[in-house]
Amino acid sequence: MIELLSETRCTACNVCVKACPANVFEAVPGGVPVIARQGDCQTCFLCEIYCPVDALYVAVDPEHVTGITESAVVEAGLFGSYARALGWKKGREGGADSDPTHRLRQASLTAMPTGPRSTAP
Amino acid sequence: MAAIIQLQSDVLVIGGGPAACWASLAAREAGCSVVLVDKGYVGTSGATAPSNTGTWFATTPERRARLIAEREKSAEGLADLRQMGRVIDTATQHLHVLAERGYRFPRDDDGELYIANLRGPDYMRFLRQQLVRAGVIVRDHHPALELLVAGEVVAGAAGVARQLGQNWQARAGAVVLATGGCAFGSRILGATGLTGDGQLMAAELGASLSGMEFSNQYGIVPLHSSVNKGLPYFWASFYRADGSAIDIPPGQRFPVLARESLEGPISARLDRASGAVPEALRRGQPNCFLPFERAGIDPFEELFPIALRSEGTVRGTGGLKRGDDDCGVGIPGLFAAGDTLERQDIAGAATGGGGPNASWAVATGVWSGKGAAAFAQRLGSRAAERSVRPAGQAGLRPAASSRAIDPAEAVALVREEMLPVDRHFFRSAPRLAGSLTRLDTAWEAIRDHAQGDGVAALRLREAAALLASSRWACRAAQARTETRGMHRRLDAPESQPAQARRLTIAGIDQPVLSFDSLPLEAAAS
Numbered sequence: 001m002i003e004l005l006s007e008t009r010c011t012a013c014n015v016c017v018k019a020c021p022a023n024v025f026e027a028v029p030g031g032v033p034v035i036a037r038q039g040d041c042q043t044c045f046l047c048e049i050y051c052p053v054d055a056l057y058v059a060v061d062p063e064h065v066t067g068i069t070e071s072a073v074v075e076a077g078l079f080g081s082y083a084r085a086l087g088w089k090k091g092r093e094g095g096a097d098s099d100p101t102h103r104l105r106q107a108s109l110t111a112m113p114t115g116p117r118s119t120a121p
Numbered sequence: 122m123a124a125i126i127q128l129q130s131d132v133l134v135i136g137g138g139p140a141a142c143w144a145s146l147a148a149r150e151a152g153c154s155v156v157l158v159d160k161g162y163v164g165t166s167g168a169t170a171p172s173n174t175g176t177w178f179a180t181t182p183e184r185r186a187r188l189i190a191e192r193e194k195s196a197e198g199l200a201d202l203r204q205m206g207r208v209i210d211t212a213t214q215h216l217h218v219l220a221e222r223g224y225r226f227p228r229d230d231d232g233e234l235y236i237a238n239l240r241g242p243d244y245m246r247f248l249r250q251q252l253v254r255a256g257v258i259v260r261d262h263h264p265a266l267e268l269l270v271a272g273e274v275v276a277g278a279a280g281v282a283r284q285l286g287q288n289w290q291a292r293a294g295a296v297v298l299a300t301g302g303c304a305f306g307s308r309i310l311g312a313t314g315l316t317g318d319g320q321l322m323a324a325e326l327g328a329s330l331s332g333m334e335f336s337n338q339y340g341i342v343p344l345h346s347s348v349n350k351g352l353p354y355f356w357a358s359f360y361r362a363d364g365s366a367i368d369i370p371p372g373q374r375f376p377v378l379a380r381e382s383l384e385g386p387i388s389a390r391l392d393r394a395s396g397a398v399p400e401a402l403r404r405g406q407p408n409c410f411l412p413f414e415r416a417g418i419d420p421f422e423e424l425f426p427i428a429l430r431s432e433g434t435v436r437g438t439g440g441l442k443r444g445d446d447d448c449g450v451g452i453p454g455l456f457a458a459g460d461t462l463e464r465q466d467i468a469g470a471a472t473g474g475g476g477p478n479a480s481w482a483v484a485t486g487v488w489s490g491k492g493a494a495a496f497a498q499r500l501g502s503r504a505a506e507r508s509v510r511p512a513g514q515a516g517l518r519p520a521a522s523s524r525a526i527d528p529a530e531a532v533a534l535v536r537e538e539m540l541p542v543d544r545h546f547f548r549s550a551p552r553l554a555g556s557l558t559r560l561d562t563a564w565e566a567i568r569d570h571a572q573g574d575g576v577a578a579l580r581l582r583e584a585a586a587l588l589a590s591s592r593w594a595c596r597a598a599q600a601r602t603e604t605r606g607m608h609r610r611l612d613a614p615e616s617q618p619a620q621a622r623r624l625t626i627a628g629i630d631q632p633v634l635s636f637d638s639l640p641l642e643a644a645a646s
Contacts, residue, residue, distance in 0.1 A: 017284075018162060018261065019162050019164065019165050020161070020162065020165070021137075021160070021161025021162050021165040021166040021167075021170070021311075021313075021314060022161065022313050022314065023161070023262060023283060023284065040313065041313075042308065042310075042311060042312065042313035042314070042347070043308060043310075043346075043347040044165065044170065044171035044310055044311050044347070045171060045408065045411060046165040046170060046171055046242060047165075049242060050165070059415065060343075060345065060346040060347070060348070060411060060412045060415050060416065061345045061346065062308035062345075062346065062347040063308060063345070064345070076415075076417075078414070078415060081414060082407060082408070082411060085403075085404075085407035085410070086240070086242065086243075086407050088242070093242065093243045093246050093247075095240075095243075096224075096225045096226070096227065096240045096243035096244075097225035097226065097227050097228075098227060098404075099173075099227045099238065099240055099404070099405050100227070100400075100401040100404050100405045101173065101227075101235075101238045101401070101405035101406070102227065102229040102230070102235045102237065102238065103230075103397055103398075103401040103405070104352060104398065104401050104402060104405055104406075105175070105237060105238070106229075106230075107396075107397070107398050107401070108352075108355050
């Protein structure tokens with residue numbers, strides 16, 4: 001679920017308040033928004049890509065808070081990583097036209113994989 | 122309480138996923154004014170937005186015939202071949218409309234436009250832009266709580282504008298329900314808001330449901346994650362805790378993994394991917410790699426623990442029973458689209474997950490939007506002159522004395538009864554009966570005593586809707602005393618030819634179940 005809203009990165013544009021489908025964030029007059037309803041987060045990661053300044057971090061676990069720190073996220077290079085993987089920039093869409101999924105569907109039809117590469121890890 | 126927001130249009134669409142968007146666009150193109158109200162935000166709401174989904178389309182008669190034949194087989198006697206053809210044709214046409222309007226489909230290696238896949242975040246953002254361009258009034262964070270009726274005719278809806286602290290009332294000549302399926306509180310991508318709201322609202326007016334026993338599709342997730350996307354597992358091998366590989370006969374992946382998961386922890390590794398596949402997986406399915414990237418795991422080389430997580434009716438096939446080709450649900454002025462409707466037409470007893478469901482959302486969205494527009498146009502200006510009354514019951518207007526009810530307790534109960542593999546992947550009469558006793562008790566408490574306003578009412582209505590869908594699912598699973606498709610009865614492991622028929626449920630308090638009289642394949646020609 002959503003774990004971090006970086007107060008140093010955030011510009012208080014409140015896009016996350018609007019775009020979160022679960023209404024997790026709350027705008028604060030004169031300040032940056034807050035994560036007001038963390039438990040309602042559905043862990044869809046979409047706030048990250050709508051944020052124009054990569055100020056949000058959603059941890060993978062949808063049921064428990066991991067308590068990850070901002071410095072750990074910075075160190076791992078994870079702020080904005082989903083947006084970069086998609087090709088979205090500054091909260092704007094992009095990259096759908098270079099989605100290589102057709103190669104996967106092609107591969108799944110033509111090269112049916114057989115048994116595990118190794119039988120035991 | 123602040124003043125009530127008043128909205129008015131020819132057509133009101135409730136929901137914010139692809140079906141709601143296509144319904145809005147179709148009604149607008151038919152010349153109607155359209156208001157769309159959504160619980161969340163159009164662009165991120167629903168199960169499609171965080172996903173990457175295939176589409177079900179055909180540009181040649183041969184492919185069309187092949188798609189229908191494949192699905193007819195997996196549907197185990199419950200599909201409708203004519204509707205399959207209609208869905209493929211309408212979806213194919215509108216996927217091309219998307220391309221014409223500027224959605225950036227990729228091109229394949231031959232330079233052909235590749236319409237077989239939609240990237241959820243981009244697709245939903247594009248549809249939002251189309252709504253704005255078409256002049257649809259979009260109201261985000263306006264969850265609907267109940268329908269409004271004029272006599273026996275649906276005439277609008279009412280709800281809460283949760284970011285404004287106000288209630289809203291929308292009057293319309295016709296209403297489309299596109300609120301999605303019911304995920305029973307499962308934490309899968311995009312499903313928190315999928316609480317079966319539309320099914321409850323329609324059933325309160327007497328609409329029937331069908332296929333609710335097919336409400337138990339399960340997907341693979343990396344353990345402790347929400348990412349239930351299946352494509353990478355095509356290249357996976359699966360292992361037990363002692364490191365031994367799990368042997369999976371063709372077509373048996375889910376039953377085998379479900380059984381193994383009850384025995385002990387299971388893991389996966391994408392070790393059948395080679396050549397260009399790993400790179401294409403990483404770039405083409407970035408959401409699938411979030412759990413790995415964030416845990417520092419290389420899924421092609423390392424084992425990662427997995428679990429099976431329920432996807433409810435979202436990837437099952439149960440929902441409101443479609444009454445006609447316009448997606449009316451048997452109540453004048455009320456239409457439904459997408460996962461709110463049952464999808465046995467195209468998937469029968471098997472999941473419609475992926476391409477068929479995505480195309481179903483497009484097609485039923487278009488049909489319901491056109492149907493609602495025609496209904497509203499027949500009413501004309503009389504629509505706005507009608508006096509209306511609200512039709513919502515459980516959570517809004519208690520049958521007995523009002524007292525405090527905690528909706529979180531009801532949601533927790535639904536999760537406990539509906540999500541575990543040993544309750545619903547594998548079903549049995551005693552467990553279903555036990556679940557129903559507890560679910561009925563919780564339903565009666567909400568029905569008799571719950572009353573809320575504003576956001577409190579929303580939570581109570583969601584709890585009521587979850588309980589209603591859970592009770593329908595368990596009753597339908599009880600009544601189908603056989604195994605068919607995803608409905609697996611440990612106490613009745615064979616299919617019964619006499620039950621190759623759909624199962625209809627009517628009513629909420631005391632649901633009445635009956636098998637439809639005619640095998641659909643016979644009627645479909």
